Amino acid sequence: MTAGTTVLVADDHAAIRAGLRIMLESHGVRVVGEAADGDVAVRNAAALRPDVVLMDLRMPGRDGVSATREIVERELSDVLVLTSFDEDELVFGAIEAGAVGFLLKTVDAGTLVQAVLAVASGEGVLDPRVTRRALAAVARGAAVDPAEVPADQPALTSREQEVLDGILRGWSNAELARRLSISVPTVKTHVSNVLAKLGARSRSHAAALTQGRDV
Template sequence: MSDATNLRVLLVDDQPLIRLGFRLVLEGAGIDIVGEASDGEQGLEFARQLQPDVVLMDVRMPVMNGIDATGYICQSTSAKVIILTTFDIDEYAFAGLRAGASAFLLKDAQPEELVKAVCSVVKGDSIVAPRMTARLIEEYTKTKKVDGYIPNPLYSKEVALLTPREKDTVLAIACGLSNTEIAQKFFVSEATVKSHVSSVLSKLNLRDRVQVAVFAYESGLVQPGGNSSA
């Protein structure tokens, strides 16, 4: 896999056998494992020292859990964090989303899925299936329905930076559409969509498509229930 060359990955999991399995798969694809940590605190320390491109992060670990470690890593390094989960939807996934994780991966994922995930997050792509992203965001926003939904006014300036087509792109991402589906929806090329996505990430200072989807809800561009304010 050519785009895996020179990628540097840090493994954070308290189970040695799981780390070994990930190491064998990733090294077999030409990816460099720069370190292994057995708890979140050690993972944070190694991430700061080693500056990996990607961190594979378990959730339940001693000393410091993976969610807290993810938050600190995203704040203090440029590494992309992939949260490792046992189930496709659970409270840890939402907590990881808020902490700054770029993606979620099931621990029983196929080897090729693991390699693809690592390569994809480095490019800013979402490795979560688009429909799963939509489910994650839907679950995430349920809490906002309880006492009434109020968009965060701090995002108004950021929204104003977007062109109409960029707003359309944000809405499409929040609906779980892939680049191919967005291209078909707006009758443009995938290259054009990628350009719009890149511009959105840059203007909003966001890390990836998952954060774009969260922004769509928190800014009020999309309200819980799927209603668009645009």
């Protein structure tokens, strides 16, 4: 059901904001506000409390990474990042800031709407084209410091490891439930436990932290 889902679109290009609005609203998702820079994105997120903020990363003034961090820390909304192929460094920053989804700006309307609804329902979204490049660079040491993961972190159970493996593959809660033959609420519990044990702020952050580590 898309009618109750609300979105704030943050991008410094008016034409892109207009295009995203058309794509979303033509599929029943309500765009409640727009922002052309990070400061406005934070203010509007606080005022409007959308289910999802679609966040551009490269904006004049305050960038999308800084805005994402404040929005997540203040629990104003979940953040779904729209990125280009040349923004690896900013993607890493957004992972650390707590963004729960990443899509390329070339995304089609159907994929965009599905991603927004998934994020609004508490799931993460990782475009494979973004994930593969980002995690490869993380494994080379380009982003998250391995020291972020405590040396004495609690060990994952076998089921939690299966859930983490699914997260690394970009599986949604529903797909994890189907593949592991467990309920979606049980999946959500396992995901929460995995994030807590890894000290991760989001699925994407957990994926980054575990690259190249013996978890």
